[in-house]
Structure formats: C-alpha cells, structure tokens
Amino acid sequence: VNAEECHCILDFDFPSEAVVSTQSTGVVLHCVHLSHSKMLTFAQGWAPSFNTTLLWFLTIRFISAAYNNINDCDEVMNYWEPTHYLIYKHGFQTWEYSPIYALRSYLYILLHSTMGMIFSMFTEDKVVVFYWMRASLGIVCSICETFYYRSIVKAFGSTVGLFTLIFMLFSTGMFSSSTSFLPSTFTMYCFMLCYGCWFRAESLVVNNNTVFEKNMYFWNSLTVLAGAAGVLLGWPFACVAILPTALVLLVNSPILSLIKWGVGAVLTFLIPSILVDYLYYQKVVVAVYNIMEYNMGGSGGGGDSNLFGLEPWWFYLVNGVLNFNFLLPLSLLSLPLVALFYFTQKWLPFSSSSFRQVAFYLLPLYFWMGILSLLPHKEERFLYPVYPHFCLCAAVSIWIGLHLLTSIVHWIQQSAKNQASGSGKQVVVSFGKKVKSLVWLSVLLFILVSVSRTYALYKNYHAPLDVWQHLSENTIKNQTNVNVCVGKEWYRFPSHFFVPSSGQNQVRFLRSGFHGLLPKPFSAYPGGTYVIPTSMNNKNQEEMDRYVNAEECHYIVDFDFPSQEEEHYAKNTALWEVVFSKPFLDIQSSKKALLRAFYIPVLSDKENSYQSYYLLRNKVLTGDK
Numbered sequence: 001v002n003a004e005e006c007h008c009i010l011d012f013d014f015p016s017e018a019v020v021s022t023q024s025t026g027v028v029l030h031c032v033h034l035s036h037s038k039m040l041t042f043a044q045g046w047a048p049s050f051n052t053t054l055l056w057f058l059t060i061r062f063i064s065a066a067y068n069n070i071n072d073c074d075e076v077m078n079y080w081e082p083t084h085y086l087i088y089k090h091g092f093q094t095w096e097y098s099p100i101y102a103l104r105s106y107l108y109i110l111l112h113s114t115m116g117m118i119f120s121m122f123t124e125d126k127v128v129v130f131y132w133m134r135a136s137l138g139i140v141c142s143i144c145e146t147f148y149y150r151s152i153v154k155a156f157g158s159t160v161g162l163f164t165l166i167f168m169l170f171s172t173g174m175f176s177s178s179t180s181f182l183p184s185t186f187t188m189y190c191f192m193l194c195y196g197c198w199f200r201a202e203s204l205v206v207n208n209n210t211v212f213e214k215n216m217y218f219w220n221s222l223t224v225l226a227g228a229a230g231v232l233l234g235w236p237f238a239c240v241a242i243l244p245t246a247l248v249l250l251v252n253s254p255i256l257s258l259i260k261w262g263v264g265a266v267l268t269f270l271i272p273s274i275l276v277d278y279l280y281y282q283k284v285v286v287a288v289y290n291i292m293e294y295n296m297g298g299s300g301g302g303g304d305s306n307l308f309g310l311e312p313w314w315f316y317l318v319n320g321v322l323n324f325n326f327l328l329p330l331s332l333l334s335l336p337l338v339a340l341f342y343f344t345q346k347w348l349p350f351s352s353s354s355f356r357q358v359a360f361y362l363l364p365l366y367f368w369m370g371i372l373s374l375l376p377h378k379e380e381r382f383l384y385p386v387y388p389h390f391c392l393c394a395a396v397s398i399w400i401g402l403h404l405l406t407s408i409v410h411w412i413q414q415s416a417k418n419q420a421s422g423s424g425k426q427v428v429v430s431f432g433k434k435v436k437s438l439v440w441l442s443v444l445l446f447i448l449v450s451v452s453r454t455y456a457l458y459k460n461y462h463a464p465l466d467v468w469q470h471l472s473e474n475t476i477k478n479q480t481n482v483n484v485c486v487g488k489e490w491y492r493f494p495s496h497f498f499v500p501s502s503g504q505n506q507v508r509f510l511r512s513g514f515h516g517l518l519p520k521p522f523s524a525y526p527g528g529t530y531v532i533p534t535s536m537n538n539k540n541q542e543e544m545d546r547y548v549n550a551e552e553c554h555y556i557v558d559f560d561f562p563s564q565e566e567e568h569y570a571k572n573t574a575l576w577e578v579v580f581s582k583p584f585l586d587i588q589s590s591k592k593a594l595l596r597a598f599y600i601p602v603l604s605d606k607e608n609s610y611q612s613y614y615l616l617r618n619k620v621l622t623g624d625k
Contacts, residue, residue: 047153047158053150053165054142056165057141057145058139058142061138061178064138065131065134065137065179066134067458068178069176069462070464070465071381072182072379073490073491075181078104079112079181079182079183080497081093081519082097082113083116083181084496085522085525086110087129088120088126088496089525090521090525091495092519092521093533095537096291097529099283099532101294102285102287105276105288108183108186108233112181116133119132119133125473126472126500127469127497130494135179137180138178138179144189145192147196148388149161151200152199152392152395153351154200155350156350156361156399157351157399160392160396163394163395164391164395166447167324170446170450170451172322172453172457173320173323175450180381182381183234184234184235184238184381184382185384186230186234187231187235188230188386190226190229190233191230191242191386192388193226194227194242195388197220197222197223197226198220198223198245199361200219201215202361203351220253221264223245224261224262224264225261227239227245229268230385232265232273232288233269235385237295237382238368240371241364241367241386242364243363243367244361244363244367245364248360280530282530283530308540309377309378310376310377315373315378316372316373323387323453324391324394325446326446327390327391330393330394330398331390331394331397332393333397334365334396334397335366337400338358338359341400341403341404344407345407349399349403358396361392362389362392362393364389365389369383453597453598453599455599456597456599460596463559463583464584465498466613467557467581468499469498470615472499472500475580476555477500480502482505483506483507483508483552483553484553484555485508485509485552485553485555485556486507488514488558489558489559490514492559506521508552509548510547510549510566512566513565516540517537517540517542517543520535520536520546551620554621554622555579556614556616556618557613558570558616559613559614560611561586561589562589562611563588569614570612570616574619575620577617578615578616578617579615580614580615581612585608586609589611590608591607595607595608
C-alpha cells in the first residue's frame with residue numbers, strides 16, 4: 001500500500017533521516033515506537049538560519065534601545081547612576097552602595113561602565129553614550145536569543161522553534177526587558193545561554209558514543225558557567241529558575257565533573273566579584289550573600305524587602321497578560337498538555353521524545369512563577385529571567401494542542417467506523433488544515449495585540465525621556481552651575497546621562513508626597529565608593545537633607561495633573577515659564593483600563609486623557625527673556 005493509506009507506521013529511522021545526525025555509521029540514533037503518519041500529524045515547519053534569526057532580533061532590539069521606556073527607578077538609581085559615576089566622576093548613590101550595607105557588586109557595574117568609557121571617547125554627548133550602551137545591550141540580547149532559539153529547534157523541532165521565535169520577537173515583555181540595564185535582564189541573557197546549552201547536551205543523551213560524550217561534557221560545562229554567571233553576577237534569587245537544570249546535571253553527571261564545574265564557576269565569577277568589590281568598598285564584600293541575607297533575613301538581617309512593592313498573589317498573572325497577552329494561559333498549560341498527550345498517545349511530537357526530558361525543560365517557568373507569587377514583594381522585573389520561557393512554553397502548548405485536536409478528530413472517525421473510507425481520511429486532513437489556519441490567525445492576533453501594548457507604553461509614558469533629552473541637548477547645553485529640580489517625578493528621572501557635565505550642573509530634589517529615602521550624590525571621586533555616606537538607612541526612612549526650596553531651582557521637570565497634592569508650579573506664571581512639554585497619560589482621568597493598557601486607534605485617543613509633562617524655567621534665576 002502507499003504510506004498515505006497507513007494510520008500508523010512502525011519503523012526504524014536511518015541516520016540520514018534521524019533528528020540527531022552523525023557521521024558515524026552503525027549507531028542507533030533514534031527509535032520511533034509508534035508514530036502517526038503525516039495525515040494524522042503536522043509536518044515540522046521552516047527553521048530560519050542563525051544569521052537570519054540574528055538579523056531579525058537585532059532589528060527589533062535596536063528599536064527597543066531607541067524607544068523603550070525606563071520602567072523602573074531601580075534601573076536608574078542602582079545601575080545607571082553608579083555607572084555614570086565611574087565614567088563621569090559624579091552621580092547619585094543609594095543606600096545599597098553604602099559600604100555599611102554593600103548589597104550591590106561593582107563588577108556588574110564595571111562591565112557596563114567600561115563599555116560606556118569606550119563610547120565616551122568618541123562623543124561628548126552623554127545622551128548618545130546612553131543610547132549606544134542600550135544598543136549594546138540589545139546586541140548581547142539578540143545573540144543570546146538566537147542561540148536559545150536554535151537550541152529549541154534541536155530539542156523541540158523547527159515548528160516549536162518558529163513559534164517561540166515569533167513570540168520573542170513581538171512580545172511586549174521581551175521588548176521591554178531586552179534593553180533594560182538590570183541584573184534580572186542580565187540573568188535573562190545568561191539563562192537563555194544556560195537553557196540553550198542544556199537543550200543541546202540533553203539532545204545527545206540518546207547516543208552511546210565517545211564523540212557525543214565529549215560534546216555532552218562541553219555543553220554541560222557551558223550550562224553550569226552560564227547559569228552561575230546569571231546567579232553570581234546578576235540576580236542570585238533567580239537560582240530557583242535553574243533548579244530543574246541543576247537536578248538533571250546532579251543525576252546524570254559524574255561527581256568529579258560537578259566538582260570541576262562548581263570550582264570553575266566560583267573562580268570565574270565569585271572571586272573576581274570579591275576582588276573588584278574590595279577595590280571599591282575597601283573591605284572584603286560578598287555582595288551576593290549580603291543581598292540574599294538582607295532580603296531573606298527579615299528585620300534580624302538588618303533590613304526587610306517587604307518595605308517595598310507589596311502586591312497581591314495575582315499580580316504576576318495580570319502582568320503576564322499585559323506583556324504576553326494570551327501566551328500567559330498557553331504557557332501555564334504547557335506541562336499539563338504535554339502530560340495528557342504523552343499518557344494518552346504514548347509518544348511526543350518533539351525532537352526530544354522523552355517525557356522526563358520535556359517536563360524538566362518546562363519546569364523553570366512553574367518554579368519561578370510559583371515562588372514569586374508567594375512572596376509579598378512583587379515587581380515586574382522579577383519575572384525577566386523566565387520571559388523567554390513564557391514564549392517557549394506557549395509554543396509547546398500550541399504544538400501539542402494541534403496534535404491533540406487531530407487525535408480527537410481521528411478517534412471520532414474511528415468511533416463512527418469511517419476510518420476505512422476515503423471520506424473519513426479527508427475529514428481529518430481538512431480539519432488539520434483548518435486548525436493550522438486558525439493557529440496562524442491567532443499568531444497574527446498576538447502580534448497585533450503585542451504591538452498595540454508596546455505602542456501604548458511608548459505613547460503614554462515616554463514623555464520623561466523626551467523632556468530630559470530636550471533639557472540636555474537644547475536648554476542647558478551651554479549653561480553652568482544650574483540646579484535642575486524634580487519633586488514627585490524623581491522616580492522618572494532617567495539619570496545624569498541626560499544632564500550635561502561640563503557646567504557643574506546638579507539635579508536636586510523638591511519635597512513631595514513621597515516620604516521615603518531618596519538617593520544622594522556620591523562623595524568626590526575616586527573615594528566616593530568607600531566613604532561612608534551620612535544620612536543613609538536601610539528602612540526607607542525619609543532624610544530631610546535631600547531637599548531644596550523651589551526658589552533655588554533654575555529649572556523644574558514636573559508632571560502636572562489636576563488632583564495632585566503638590567504645588568502646581570506651571571500655574572505660577574510670574575515665576576515659571578514653560579520651556580518644553582510633552583503629553584503624558586493622566587491615569588486618574590482615563591477611566592477605561594483596556595484603552596489605557598492597549599492602543600486602539602481612535603478609541604484610545606478619544607477616551608484617554610493627557611496632561612503636560614513640563615520643563616519649567618525660573619524667570620528670576622535665569623533672567624526673564
């Protein structure tokens with residue numbers, strides 16, 4: 001008979017047809033137990049090359065570097081500002097960088113400030129340096145994403161890889177996180193490499209061959225190093241997300257190899273971190289331990305992370321919908337769907353046909369989401385390390401869902417005793433085509449919703465970067481000894497990269513409705529990193545020496561909305577003149593949450609309310625022109 005007439009085929013794959021290829025002959029590469037024919041399943045799709053994929057990622061990440069908002073004040077105060085200090089000799093210091101607490105490692109800052117120093121040799125415009133550094137982050141992310149994607153193709157097949165690729169390219173979550181200067185973003189880069197190496201190592205497990213054993217050792221070594229870099233140089237709490245990887249390595253690897261990898265990771269990352277921090281803090285500091293002890297030790301540990309960002313358990317579910325829309329439920333369904341398919345069909349439609357393998361590949365998302373949801377302190381950036389895994393798990397759900405639906409239809413045909421007839425076969429084929437069309441329409445809808453969300457974030461919240469860039473490049477470019485002040489908008493200050501250094505200009509704070517601890521300038525370079533600053537605490541208690549009066553400010557950057565409790569500086573036209581302004585979303589006056597969160601042409605413009613994000617000039621101090 002023709003193969004098209006077969007419902008199932010029992011077969012042995014020759015090397016030229018196998019998923020895992022080798023030049024060695026006579027090696028059993030893959031044993032197919034019982035597989036549906038193409039009539040009852042779906043053929044693997046197109047897999048773009050490494051170079052093509054890299055080009056796509058670079059295009060999107062460069063757009064992110066140019067237009068992405070700064071979504072978290074931690075990014076500015078704890079990373080951009082110390083980096084600015086190391087490059088330009090001044091910047092803000094937070095309590096985490098006080099030698100008393102030493103929660104942050106300067107090695108992570110040094111990696112970025114070195115890059116910034118090189119860029120600053122080619123231009124005096126600090127805004128340009130800022131965006132060049134962002135673009136560099138986009139390049140690093142693109143390389144990691146491309147490697148991650150190509151590894152998924154090896155582990156899951158080209159169709160799952162293609163879906164994952166599309167989801168990473170267009171999701172708002174990846175757009176926002178990819179060019180952020182945050183340890184959680186750095187950890188995301190490292191974990192993409194870690195998971196990618198792990199996928200490649202595990203894809204060789206089916207082979208008992210010396211060459212493959214050497215390749216497995218190589219990939220397992222890189223898996224450990226990449227994971228250790230994400231934990232020791234990036235964000236130590238994210239170690240939970242690589243626990244499944246660690247468990248597999250512990251079970252499958254020789255003890256001697258594990259010891260070598262562990263010692264190698266410590267020598268490669270932890271020792272350099274301690275040495276660099278000794279240089280900057282002038283004492284022995286293990287920043288990884290300090291930050292974990294502070295966050296996990298409670299008040300007995302000298303601090304309490306629960307002072308900040310307390311959110312309900314469902315916070316990450318809402319966040320996931322905003323950043324990945326319908327990928328969130330799909331990603332959370334991936335493991336149950338894989339289990340259902342495997343235990344009903346006795347096979348898996350992936351390159352890695354082992355249920356244990358596939359289950360462990362998907363577990364990082366569940367581990368990390370579960371742990372974070374239980375903690376009271378929640379922030380969007382905490383999810384960054386597993387953002388790529390949202391895309392992978394959603395792709396797995398789609399691929400498994402396609403096969404499940406087709407299997408169900410085939411079972412219905414069998415129950416109706418139509419499977420022997422040509423019409424029964426055609427029904428299954430026709431159903432498969434319709435389902436595939438529906439899937440690709442859903443992917444297109446995902447892209448449209450993601451672009452809508454990404455553009456809404458830019459349109460509604462990008463004004464601070466525009467106003468500060470205008471201040472830097474036009475307003476005070478040639479002025480000296482200028483005080484630029486911020487009140488309630490201190491947390492949207494995009495860093496001293498947007499304030500020219502040539503004229504000894506300063507950013508000062510006005511008192512507002514925020515009564516927590518604000519940062520203060522580092523002491524004079526180069527000793528500012530190890531001088532113990534005054535008026536610092538780890539309890540988020542307000543220090544009054546941070547503030548100046550508005551009359552001392554040459555310029556004020558402010559967002560003015562009707563219900564604010566702070567002074568309306570823009571209305572005092574006798575003292576203040578509007579130099580520049582951009583529209584910024586007034587959340588309180590924009591009542592329809594859906595039209596705030598997603599940009600829908602005409603409707604969002606009609607229903608959303610915007611107020612001015614101002615740059616104001618003091619007529620008295622600058623001279624009334």
